[in-house]
Amino acid sequence: MDYTKVQAIAKQTIEYIQSVIEVGMHLREVRSLCEQNMLSLGADSFWYWDIGAFVFSGDETSVSVSGQTYQTSDRTICENDLITIDLSPCCKSIWGDYARTVVIENGKVVNKISDIKRTEWKNGLLMEERLHDELCCFATPNTTFEELYEHINTFIVSNGFINLDFLGNLGHSIETRKQDRIYLEKGNQRQLGDVRFFTFEPHISVYGSKYGYKKENIYFFQNGKIKEL
Numbered sequence: 001m002d003y004t005k006v007q008a009i010a011k012q013t014i015e016y017i018q019s020v021i022e023v024g025m026h027l028r029e030v031r032s033l034c035e036q037n038m039l040s041l042g043a044d045s046f047w048y049w050d051i052g053a054f055v056f057s058g059d060e061t062s063v064s065v066s067g068q069t070y071q072t073s074d075r076t077i078c079e080n081d082l083i084t085i086d087l088s089p090c091c092k093s094i095w096g097d098y099a100r101t102v103v104i105e106n107g108k109v110v111n112k113i114s115d116i117k118r119t120e121w122k123n124g125l126l127m128e129e130r131l132h133d134e135l136c137c138f139a140t141p142n143t144t145f146e147e148l149y150e151h152i153n154t155f156i157v158s159n160g161f162i163n164l165d166f167l168g169n170l171g172h173s174i175e176t177r178k179q180d181r182i183y184l185e186k187g188n189q190r191q192l193g194d195v196r197f198f199t200f201e202p203h204i205s206v207y208g209s210k211y212g213y214k215k216e217n218i219y220f221f222q223n224g225k226i227k228e229l
Contacts, residue, residue, distance in 0.1 A: 010098035099216035141193025
């Protein structure tokens with residue numbers, strides 16, 4: 001199995017959970033369904049602290065924690081709710097890494113950002129789209145991890161948002177061992193083109209809000225052009 005196929009496991013799992021998630025469902029059930037689905041699609045393990053799905057809802061979506069301390073809370077999905085799901089399937093040491101924020105309004109998943117009624121949630125997801133667009137416009141193989149970190153964090157603040165990540169970074173390289181990752185962080189002078197793949201996963205909010213937003217993809221360069229895995 002290659003990287004594209006493992007990442008596809010995560011993408012298909014987000015599509016699956018959006019089709020079955022419902023009001024009253026416990027977050028632990030959401031996590032279990034995601035993990036079972038990834039295993040059924042060919043994952044053999046979960047590379048990030050053996051947790052396949054990090055699931056947060058409501059005001060928990062603004063919380064940023066390490067996998068070492070994460071516990072899925074005993075919450076249930078509400079009729080109007082915001083849910084962040086971060087997936088980390090693995091197959092034969094090949095990682096996938098993919099996260100999305102899911103909006104539920106009037107008991108139904110809203111699949112298109114343009115259809116979201118709550119302005120705050122719509123603006124948060126639109127900003128995530130803008131951040132990924134900005135990455136693709138700015139990043140080259142010669143861009144350093146620090147340069148991308150500085151540029152994106154300036155872009156976040158200039159648009160009235162804040163970076164919620166507990167370490168302040170925006171992503172990391174894709175490796176075969178957790179301890180080998182390098183990060184989109186201050187001081188990292190490695191170039192993006194030095195690694196085969198890297199994640200971009202800004203976790204953002206606005207001042208005074210209890211909600212957070214996250215969108216994560218894996219990116220790489222092909223003939224000098226950035227591509228989504």
